Amino acid sequence: MQQIINGIGNLPGILKQLGCKRLFLVVDSSYPFLNIKDAIEALPGRQAMFSDFTPNPLYEQVCKGIELFKASECDSILAVGGGSAMDVAKCIKLAVLAEEGNAAIIPPLVSQRLPIDGASIPFIAIPTTAGTGSESTHNAVMYYEGAKQTVTNDGILPDCALLEPSVLKTLPLYQKKCTMMDALCQGIESWWSVNSTEESREYSRKAVELVMANWRKYIFDNDSDAAAQIMLAANYGGRAINLAQTTAAHAMSYKITSLYKLPHGHAVAVCLPEIWDWMLTHPADCSDPRGRAWLDGIFAQISHAMGAPGVKGAIAIFREMMSAMEMQNPAAGSDRADELEILSSSVNPVRLKNNPLAIDKEAAQALYSIIVKA
Secondary structure: OOEEEEOHHHHHHHHHHHOOOOEEEEEOOOHHHOOOHHHHHOOOOOEEEEOOOOOOOEHHHHHHHHHHHHHHOOOEEEEEEOHHHHHHHHHHHHHHHOOOHHHHHOOOHHHOOOOOOHHHOOEEEEEOOOOOOHHHOOEEEEEEOOEEEEEEOHHHOOOEEEEOHHHHOOOOHHHHHHHHHHHHHHHHHHHHOOOOOHHHHHHHHHHHHHHHHHHHHHHHOOOHHHHHHHHHHHHHHHHHHHHHOOOHHHHOOHHHHHHHOOOHHHHHHHHHHHHHHHHHOOHHHEOOOOOHHHHHHHHHHHHHHOOOOOHHHHHHHHHHHHHHOOOOOOEOOOOHHHHHHHHHHHOOHHHHOOOOEOOOHHHHHHHHHHHOEO
């Protein structure tokens, strides 16, 4: 069972509890500027640090981290940063522990949940953004030969997620917007996912309610209390997708990010209201075995959590949030038809299977034609 701990002051006690003596730090480019840096580097014991990776980490970069971990003879991992730092740390842990080594994180083995003893390398995660919830998932993302790979293994779920909202104080405003919308979309998508459970839906509800109650103060006032609530919302969102997974909005966002250079959270957020609106008008395409009446009930619950009297109102509120934050849809380039074809051909069918309504290539193209402005 993962521990969720609040406050950087608790880190020494966590390390003692988990028996960590030689820490392997996985940090991103924000680390030198963090207000918690000194507290981390003042920890007792020897430390090694790895930061040689990009925001969308590559297999070759992860391999450097694997080799450094082995050479440093560290016994535990501390990841500090956004989703990419968490992803790299998780991939390192899996490759080090799996008998298959580095092959465990690339095709064909990446799709298998290889047996590892996750407890043999304690793993603490400290998120420095409030969005992905990666500190509480058993998934990681990295790129191999240009293709996105999702690594999944129960043994790479961090033993402890330490939430320290003061790190959000100096986060760039646009990054705050993007990551917060990622958290909101994860809360909504996991709620309507065909894989949702009673437990995951409770996490989803908390994620959505916390974002809706605090987003204005967090974005426009840089309020510390609101930041703490948004960080908690992101963590709940992470716990929700860890059980239920994401759906079409995420599946359709990835090529938007690569084609139009839109950050992940922004790309997901431009997709979600259009997909939700489309699902309302295609009731016959429901693929959730619990049925359309069940799904309509879920839509109503999400709308209530967003403070809307109905589903159309919830979609309108979502769009109003985007407008208030000046987060616009991408605009097509010189050949919009080719771009729409590229987008509709790129969607991962595995992620689409989690969506409560079936979306084929034709439907995806129709949705992209709304999402991507002429």
